[in-house]
Amino acid sequence: MLNKSFFDQPVLDVAQEIIGATLLFNGIGGVIVEVEAYDETDPASHSFRGPTPRNRVMFGPPGHAYVYKIYGIHHCLNFVCRPGSAVLIRALEPVQGLAAMRERRGGLSDRQLCSGPGKLAQALGIDLQHDGLGLDTPPFALKAAEVAHPIAAGPRIGITKGAETPWRFVQAGSCYLSRPLPKAQPVL
DNA sequence: AACTGGATCGTCT
DNA sequence: GACGATCCAGTTG
Numbered sequence: 001m002l003n004k005s006f007f008d009q010p011v012l013d014v015a016q017e018i019i020g021a022t023l024l025f026n027g028i029g030g031v032i033v034e035v036e037a038y039d040e041t042d043p044a045s046h047s048f049r050g051p052t053p054r055n056r057v058m059f060g061p062p063g064h065a066y067v068y069k070i071y072g073i074h075h076c077l078n079f080v081c082r083p084g085s086a087v088l089i090r091a092l093e094p095v096q097g098l099a100a101m102r103e104r105r106g107g108l109s110d111r112q113l114c115s116g117p118g119k120l121a122q123a124l125g126i127d128l129q130h131d132g133l134g135l136d137t138p139p140f141a142l143k144a145a146e147v148a149h150p151i152a153a154g155p156r157i158g159i160t161k162g163a164e165t166p167w168r169f170v171q172a173g174s175c176y177l178s179r180p181l182p183k184a185q186p187v188l
Numbered sequence: 189a190a191c192t193g194g195a196t197c198g199t200c201t
Numbered sequence: 202g203a204c205g206a207t208c209c210a211g212t213t214g
Binding site: 049052053054068069070071072073 | 195196197198199200
Binding site: 036038044045046068070071072073074076078088090116117118119156157158159160178 | 204205206207208
């Protein structure tokens with residue numbers, strides 16, 4: 001199980017080490033296969049302009065969930081690292097609670113259950129009421145990866161500022177990504 | 189396969 | 202008052 005001290009590291013380290021870990025929410029979830037990193041030096045980050053009521057959790061202690069609502073419709077889940085930084089969880093390979101996820105998502109194929117930040121929040125039943133919850137206690141549970149998977153990096157998705165920064169990390173070759181990488185770039 | 193527009197509202201300027 | 206760290210359905214090629 002990953003404890004809070006795991007998240008007290010540079011956000012780029014956490015982003016890459018979290019690939020292959022298993023995320024469960026009330027026992028439902030799967031393997032993290034796609035994330036993006038954000039920090040306070042980054043114009044695309046919610047934390048760029050300092051603390052506000054919405055992003056206050058990003059400036060709190062590491063190891064908590066930062067949940068926000070986007071486009072008035074979808075929810076997005078982040079793992080808070082050091083103050084002002086967080087990892088956006090963008091896609092899971094579904095493993096646990098397939099039936100519950102299919103029901104919430106409308107009976108789609110398994111590849112489409114959690115292949116995007118809004119989709120996975122819907123599949124797991126995460127919304128604003130879970131903003132600020134600790135990641136090391138129920139309803140959350142995080143298990144470290146048992147085997148190291150090859151990781152690839154690329155530009156982040158859906159942003160206009162900082163669009164070139166290659167802070168999107170994926171499990172190379174996974175078919176559960178929100179989108180394939182534009183150009184596969186192996187990392188280490 | 190690639191692009192378009194609509195849904196829908198909290199947040200910050 | 203404008204704009205999203207999105208998703209989906211529809212159209213076009």
